[in-house]
Amino acid sequence: MTQAPHGPLDQFTFRHIGPDPAEIDSMLQSIGSDSLEKLINETIPASILERQPLNVGEPRGEHELLSHLRTMAKRNRVFKSYIGMGYHGTITPPVIQRNILENPGWYTQYTPYQAEISQGRLEALINFQTMVSDLTALPIANASLLDEATAVAEAMAMCISITRRDTFLIAHDCHPQTIEVVQTRAKSMGVKIEVFDPSDSDTWKSRGFDDVAGVAVQYPATDGRIDCYEALADALHNAKALLVAATDLLALTLIKPPGEFGADIAVGSAQRFGVPMGYGGPHAAFLATHEKHVRKMPGRLIGVSHDTHGNPAYRMAIQTREQHIKRDRATSNICTAQVLLAIMAGMYAVYHGPDGLRRIAERVRGLTQTLRAGLRKLGYKIDEDAFVFDTLRIRPASANADDLLNAARDREMNLRDFGDGTLGITLDETTTIEQVEELLHLFGADRSDESSAALTLWNEVERRIPESFARQSGYLTHPVFNTHHSETEMLRYIRTLESRDLSLCHSMIPLGSCTMKLNGTSEMLPVTWPEFANMHPFAPVDQADGYFELFEQLEDWLADMTGFAAVSLQPNAGSQGEYAGLLTIRAYHESRGETDRDVCLIPLSAHGTNPASAVIAGFRVVPIKCDDHGNIDMDDLAAKAEQHQEKLGAIMITYPSTHGVFETNIRDICKVVHDHGGLVYLDGANMNAMVGLCKPGAFGADVCHLNLHKTFCIPHGGGGPGMGPIGVVERLKPFLPGHSVVKPKTAGEQAIGALAAAPYGSPSILPISWVYIALMGSEGL
Ligand SMILES: Cc1ncc(COP(=O)(O)O)c(C=O)c1O
Structure with a gap:
């Protein structure tokens, strides 16, 4: 890579991939190739190799890119969340965070x-x-x-x-x-x-x-x-x-x-x-x-x-x-x-151990009871007989729900809007007595009235759990939950377990069909920035401008690299991408009245998730034979496509195959399936081998998932997290996943329903892929 003498010196491209030119030469020699260029030409079929430059811009310096991203992150406005719905503020113990x-x-x-x-x-x-x-x-x-x-x-x-x-x-x-x-x-x-x-x-x-x-x-x-x-x-x-x-x-x-x-x-x-x-x-x-x-x-x-x-x-x-x-x-x-x-x-x-967890829970419940008592005193209707832990549903007395929601937002708090004139408030480990006080003021408590002060109420309220609901049995009695409560003990326990494991800190891990990549430190830093880490998924979208800028850029970059018309970031892993992609295919057939196109051809060499996903997406799996190198048996494919042509819905093909091979006849495979009425699902878990060299959307695939935890640097985390976004061609865009709580911007007009709890899957790890792509730039990728 060349770079301008006045440009940033902390460019990342030569640090991302370990081997220097001499080492690359030595590797090329052992496999009998003269140059990387020649190797690429020998590996990727000429019929799909294209060398159009990617459109992700020049490589960036690490320092400058992180400060750019920080500005973007600050466009997220992190309000105190009382939304609940399964997502809560929590205190990550620093010894665990670090x-x-x-x-x-x-x-x-x-x-x-x-x-x-x-x-x-x-x-x-x-x-x-x-x-x-x-x-x-x-x-x-x-x-x-x-x-x-x-x-x-x-x-x-x-x-x-x-x-x-x-x-x-x-x-x-x-x-x-x-x-x-x-x-x-x-x-x-x-x-x-x-x-x-x-x-x-x-x-x-x-x-x-x-x-x-x-x-x-x-x-x-x-x-x-x-x-x-x-x-x-x-x-x-x-x-x-x-x-x-x-x-x-x-x-x-x-x-x-x-x-x-x-x-x-x-x-x-x-x-x-x-x-x-x-x-x-x-x-x-x-x-x-x-x-x-x-x-x-x-x-x-x-x-x-x-x-x-x-x-x-x-x-x-x-x-x-x-x-x-x-x-x-x-x-x-x-x-x-x-x-x-x-x-x-x-x-x-x-x-925390059993006692620590119980104390956290009792405090949350105590604060909730305090809030409930205060709101009742103010005349709000809350289910009288309901037993609750951390959540209240309130029917506002005089003010209307929208006014209260807006007044809360003015004070940087988000309440839950049930949409029927009632409001929800969920407390959590991060909530303080002062915040309960603030909530009471929002609902109209008089600051000068001592008897309605949160602290007064805290001392008055019933905090015991009614016997019929109370837990009688013990839990977490194993010594591991009763030993490591000082920070030193905890640190030693974490470090002891770490030393019994293998990670990229020790060596490359040549396992499975997965592309293992460096998970660069600059890529990882933003994950725990509070602007990314502390947002509730159902916070009003106008508070998440930073995230939306990142999503849109990432979607554009991934669409460019894969040659697709649009990308959905919702699927939370490769398996979920497969499921989502197959559902878009089914929805497409259904939209054309072809409801019985339910056969999915899957080569025997495919990754195990492929047939499992096909079944839960409602397809019948018809296996296709492969040779010893994992190549699809074209005669078997032609015969099965012919045999099932009335019902052919899709083929799922991994490319390059799980055997690591770029099959030369990929275009023919796609054509056979298209000619018989099916669509092509390309398993792009290992897209790494194609970035900048060929694009699935250009050589015949209709939909493809990417494992961002392989090609795009999200670490494997010992078996997750991951992200499996899908790219689709124009005709499948109308079916991209929706979400009834917060509609994703990419949701199609005839969207398949939500397939993950959150509209954008796992957003806090998306900065990892964003930083990687931006650091590398078009040529570096
Ligand atoms: C080729 C291939 N397809 C699909 C998957 C499934 O992805 P995930 O493990 O993220 O669900 C994997 C990896 O595990 C894979 O290697």
């Missing part, structure tokens, strides 16, 4: 496929599983899932598979994004969904559950109410149906856990255990259940066994459930999940 979230020894670990180099992280994940299992009072928990809404969708799929019934009920007081994600998933899986009122027992009793696979409730509900679901659980069990409880780990330190009122599956988000909101993610979700359902569980499960010397050793367990073995019979398509965030949440429990 030594896990910001520590490459943890965030650059690869997925734990090789147990012997992953012992530290596997122990941390066992802690997460134990924490979830204890708090939910269900014996088996996984580590981990992508977000609460998809966790409920996964639980629904479990219920369907266990009971072999096809109707699922979801309570109307679940978070709206959860209901929407479940509806999206149900539609593609052919499951019938009914939204019902769990408090209306007469109606559900007369309906009966004999045809029902399961029922999902939110505990506490989205409006804060905590109800008893024992009777519902009994009725479901009598009908051999299952109860799923979407729940809140912090509340469970005080209230009866799902396993004790009859829930068969508990799911939720562990976000408020020290993981910043990040405008929607990434955070770890969890799923816990009874042992008898373990083979139907999605996501990774860590177990303990013994090595050849009899020493205890951690490993991934019961992998026969996973897609790389079961393929289209897998229980789920989840692959990369949220390991780093699960580790943080587990460490939060290790650091």
